[in-house]
Amino acid sequence: MSSLPEPGSGRPDVLVHRFRSFDLPFHASLRDHFTILDPWTDSPPDEPAHAFLARRAGRARALVCVGPTTLGADTLRLLPSLRVVIGTSAGVDHIDLRECSRRGIAVTNAGAAFAEDVADYAVALLLDVLRRISAADRYLREGSWLKTGNYPLGSKLGGKRVGIVGLGNIGSQVAKRLQPFGCDIAYNSRSKKPSFPFPYHATVHDLATNSDVLILCCALTEETHHMINREVMTVLGDQGVIINVGRGSLIDENELVQFLVRGELGGAGLDVFEDEPNVPKELFGLDSVVLSPHRAVITPESFEAVRELTVSNLKAFFANEPLSCLVRLE
């Protein structure tokens, strides 16, 4: 438990908004500069969160939103002084952006701090699915190499047509990494990127028609919700592979499970799911999927980069200086 300095002690109030399981490993460095208010540690156990906020967070002008913790209008309405939301993830689909825009609350995200690590993981998942690395590791640990003999053949990455959905920070890092493997890269994005030398497809369906692999690197919005649906998966086919390092709801997960279980889709590497931390149990028995608990895209090094970004944005805010990684609110 922390002891709270009295209001007006000089360090501005910053509210930390998180699911209980989402630790903020840089609490300590934030406390050097700010008065941190955290309902999970600073509020008596019998006090509901909204009561704590009403009692204590009225003066908080800044909020750090940890990971994908939902920040809805109901919480925002309890914070009359709020002027900025500092997000620690790249995605902002968990934040009620419309309400922030209405109130004139600025929102920042993690920018490109995770982009390289996410791109590395996307390629790692793709290699794992195609070459069955985790499945073969399981096979060997079960003793099957001794008992049954050789493991079935995997599939070569070179020559595969890889469609990248969303050519932002992450998507472009993925493309860079895939080139030496001899993949044919194409992409779909909200708009064509003239500086990228890869073929552009105006729709995801079009991209899927011309791809063996789809890698989802885009944000979750109303437009992209369930973008990967039955039609797209059908067109991708039973040798097709989907890698998702974006958000679970980019894919119609129920359909995905059916396609995978029936062998109508070749395989999938999934870091994100529609209802985390719950993963459809049917996937646990499949050798054609590789599963990851979302946190796995993070490394201590990139987390350090986000820590620095969070602290610097908070300092900038309280010094009336420009913020980095501002999210455009429509």
Place this chain on the structure above:
Amino acid sequence: MGNPSVDSLCLSRCSTYAGPAHFASADFACHASCSIKLLSQLVQSSSDGEVAKIQGFDFAEWLKSTVTEKDFVGENWETSVLFCNRRRHSLNSIAELTDRPQSDDGDVPSRPPQLLVIKPGLLRYGDPFAAKFAVLRAWESPLPLPAFLSTHARSAPALLCSAATRVAAGLLDLLPSLRVVVTTSAGLNHIDLPECRRRGVAVANAGEVFSDDVADAAVALALDVLRRVSAADRFVRRGLWPMEGDFALGSKLVGKRVGIVGLGSIGLRVAKRLEAFGCPISYNSRAKKPSVSYPFFGNVCELAADSDILIICCALTEQTRHMIGKSVLLALGKDGILINVGRGAIVDEKELVQSLVRGEIRGAGLDVFENEPNVPDELLSLDNVVLSPHVAVFTKESFQDLAELMIANLEAFFSNEPLITPGH
């Protein structure tokens, strides 16, 4: 490709008699005993209307009247194999077998060269050689190998083998007509090259056909160990995620120093791939390579000391046996990881196991082991290793490429042209 309705009949019949392993590839993979059973089945069921009439020729009727099961035993085995294989690959040739006029296939030689295959190896996944060669499948014979060779392979000019077959004086003595050996491996340790040269036996190997796939596997293992991909997959499958179990994070790959041992065909490809991930590359090789700009280390220990990821891509020779031992592992250090896609014996496996168990290195990704398929028990319970059952070369595509390359070498040889990928 053949009559689709007959091929699907074959597939369904074969799936009754053969196990799933025989049909790992999408192609109809049928070996001799399967063909024999299939043909017997066809003989018995030719009245059920499933067998299509092919080019006006009633195959089933012909089988019933001409061929019986005892034709596929003993001395007729070789002919039977030839028949089965050719039947599957070239329905036009059925006419030839029955002395009917051929359609337009004038190029089929009356007797294709014999190709001796001692162990299934490449043929596990189908038989692309049967269209052009009379394949002698030594492993399917009840005879012990020397007897088989004396009886059936005395006139065989060609041998297809893997690294599992020792090709030296002992074998060569049993093959008096042998003129060419094609091996499905890139390595040539198993072949006595001087002895082959002395006897005028040409040798071809797999060249660079596997290099991409092995390099991909090396990168996949490095990514997996560093970012804990398989460990994460296990974590989720065990249902630990909703229980908010602890999951240790992996480490960032960008900026990790990669040390490649053996900058040959595979090592160079590994370098190109990891450069794109933002890793600086250094290497050790038998000799410095003037054509590359990566820093060269004359000593593996020094390379290890300067690396976060040490990747073994070299061949197994007397010099490289147990090259990765205690001192190299200590130099690699507790943040270092070892990836081995070369040969198990390049690493002192006992020392490696000790290092891993004691946490003296961060982790390892291993596709090869000293005594395959045995893997040290201690490794099976470690979360910081990724274990692979020697599959770095095994993709469907590389097997197709390999088969094409072996055939191309054989055809070149029999056309008196230079081998595509000569071994010496």
